[in-house]
Amino acid sequence: MEARPRAGLASAEYGPGEDWRPVVDKFFGGWFVPTTRGDGWEDVDYPHGTLLAIRREAARDVGLFDERFFAYCEEADLGIRARAAGWGVGLVWGAVVGNGRPPRADVARYLQVRNTLLLLQKHYGTGPALARMTWEAGALLTGRDQPTLGLGLGDDPTDKRTERAAVRRATRLAMRDFLRRRFGAPPADLVTT
DSSP states (O other): OTTOTTEEEEEEEOOTTOOEEEEEETTTEEEEEEOOOOSEEEEOSSOOTTSEEEOHHHHHHHOSOOTTSSSSSHHHHHHHHHHHTTOEEEEEEEEEOOOOSOOOHHHHHHHHHHHHHHHHHHHHOHHHHHHHHHHHHHHHHHTOOOOOOOSOOOSOHHHHHHHHHHHHHHHHHHHHHHHHTOOSSOOHHHHOO
């Protein structure tokens, strides 16, 4: 970042075998797309939040995290704001970070869906947010949703059905809370069940 005076935000990569570049899409929100590994700085739409650096002047200019997000999509929001203000945003190949243990799949799904809707509405308007919500609802109604599983319940089919039901419930709660304008931490009944 020192070599780039207008570099406002930067993040590390996940490491070899994780060749992904963060982009923002008007329908999907913050997203990762496959890329060819580079060397050093690569311009991206936002820094992933596992490890990011922000230049003090950029923070003064665009502000810090929007607390409504709590977790997930907050770095995409910050990246959009930084780029709109003329700051560079980059991924630094060769700087590697591990992400540790992910949260339960239902908690992650809740935050991803609710916060993606907020991100889309905040930066692209109500139309893209409602289009995404319609897509999510249609996927739930038709059974074509393919949530990422990962509650750590093992390979037992009953556990997988339980996990899938929890993720589907989290998706419904996320859409409900977005419409109710409930942001911040996930609801207590989601994180304690």
